[in-house]
Each structure stands twice: as structure tokens, then as C-alpha cells.
Amino acid sequence: MIKRLDQLKAPATTDGRQIRSRSAMHQTLLQLLEQKTLEQISIRELAAAAGIGHATFYRHYSSKEALLNDLAADEIRHMVQLTLPLLSESDSSAAWLEMCSYVDQHRQLWTTLLTGGAASAVKEELLQISREIAEQLYGDQPRANSDEMELTLILSVTTILETLSWWLRQARPFKPQKVAGILQSRVEFRSAP
Numbered sequence: 001m002i003k004r005l006d007q008l009k010a011p012a013t014t015d016g017r018q019i020r021s022r023s024a025m026h027q028t029l030l031q032l033l034e035q036k037t038l039e040q041i042s043i044r045e046l047a048a049a050a051g052i053g054h055a056t057f058y059r060h061y062s063s064k065e066a067l068l069n070d071l072a073a074d075e076i077r078h079m080v081q082l083t084l085p086l087l088s089e090s091d092s093s094a095a096w097l098e099m100c101s102y103v104d105q106h107r108q109l110w111t112t113l114l115t116g117g118a119a120s121a122v123k124e125e126l127l128q129i130s131r132e133i134a135e136q137l138y139g140d141q142p143r144a145n146s147d148e149m150e151l152t153l154i155l156s157v158t159t160i161l162e163t164l165s166w167w168l169r170q171a172r173p174f175k176p177q178k179v180a181g182i183l184q185s186r187v188e189f190r191s192a193p
Contacts, residue, residue, distance in 0.1 A: 022060060024050040026071045029064070033112045038068060065121075072113055072121040079103070080129050096184045100176035103164055114165040126157050156187045 028050035032041045043064055047057045061067045079102055083095040103110045113122050130153045160183060167179050174182075 018060070021050075021052050021056055022070075024052060025057065025060065025067055026074070029067055029071060030109060030112050033116045033118070034108075037116070038064060038118075068118050069121045069125070072118045073125045075106075075109065075113060076122060076125040076129060080126075080133075084133070093180065093184055096180035097177060099160075100164075100167075100180040100183070103168075104176045107168065110164065111168045114161060114168055119161070119165065123157060123161055126161065127153060130157055159183075159187050 025046065028046055029041070032046060032049065041064060043057055044054055046064060046067075047054045050057075057067075061070065079099060082102055083099045112118065131150075134149050134153060163179065163183055163186070167173055
């Protein structure tokens with residue numbers, strides 16, 4: 001079991017204004033990404049639509065890409081926190097179903113993240129979290145196994161995200177149970193490298 005799951009949580013702040021501003025920027029970016037690409041969105045437009053000042057945006061983020069990365073990181077962390085405890089069980093079907101159900105319940109958000117401008121940020125964040133988990137679980141393995149684990153992580157994350165992205169683009173999407181079964185049959189999580 002992962003001993004330091006708490007490290008996957010986003011840095012917390014207790015300042016209500018910061019929390020509201022951050023949430024408003026996340027929601028506004030998602031809404032704007034439904035209408036246009038990240039490149040077409042200006043920071044002034046985003047700040048105005050979020051109801052914050054231009055300077056407030058820069059107190060939180062250095063760029064709109066940084067905001068997008070933060071949003072993607074929050075979603076990935078949340079999904080991992082839901083599914084990670086279930087993956088450690090002998091039958092991983094519950095973890096796959098939990099992941100697919102979460103994505104389905106938040107379909108609009110994940111469609112934006114995976115089929116829009118955030119796909120690469122989502123992939124990098126999931127790879128980073130997967131590397132951290134693998135390091136905690138298998139950090140004492142020889143280098144050859146470490147290289148093999150890195151390739152396994154890349155292939156697994158790519159398969160997961162491409163499958164979810166494909167599912168979200170379907171006009172008549174499958175139920176989460178069907179997609180969970182597809183993922184379970186194609187992505188193998190091993191107990192040791």
C-alpha cells in the first residue's frame with residue numbers, strides 16, 4: 001500500500017479569497033475551453049469572465065498554461081485518490097469501475113481535459129504521479145527493472161488516457177462498466193516489476 005498518499009493532494013490554503021479565486025479560474029477556464037482552444041483564450045478574458053482582476057490572476061498563476069496544469073493536476077490527484085486503494089486489492093475491476101464512473105460523472109470536465117488543450121498536461125501529471133507511486137513501491141529494484149517499469153508506466157498511462165479520450169468522443173458512449181472492462185483487459189498492473 002502507498003504510505004504517502006497524502007503527498008498526492010494539492011497544496012491547501014485556508015484563505016477563503018484564494019480558494020474562491022482559484023475555483024473561479026478553474027471553472028472559467030473549463031467553460032472557455034468548451035468554446036475555443038487555450039491559445040485563443042487571453043488572460044484578460046479569463047480573469048474578466050472569472051470575476052477577478054487581471055493582477056489577481058498573476059498572483060496565482062504565471063500563465064494560462066500554469067492554470068491548466070493546476071486544473072489537470074487536481075483532477076488527476078482526485079481520480080488517483082479514488083482508485084489507488086482499490087488497485088492494491090487482488091481484483092482490480094473495482095478500481096477500473098471507480099475510475100470510469102468518476103470520469104462518466106464528470107464527463108464534461110474530462111471531455112475538456114482529454115479532448116481539448118489539456119490532454120498533454122493530464123498525461124504528464126498522471127505519469128508523474130504514477131512514477132511517484134512506482135518509486136514508493138519499487139524504488140529498491142535494479143536499474144534494468146526500473147527502465148522496464150518506466151516503459152510500462154508510459155504504455156499504461158497512454159492506454160488509459162487514449163481509451164478514455166476515445167470513449168468521451170463517442171456519439172453513443174458505452175456505459176462505465178464496459179469501458180472499465182476494456183481497460184482492465186488492456187492494462188496490467190503488476191505487483192512487482
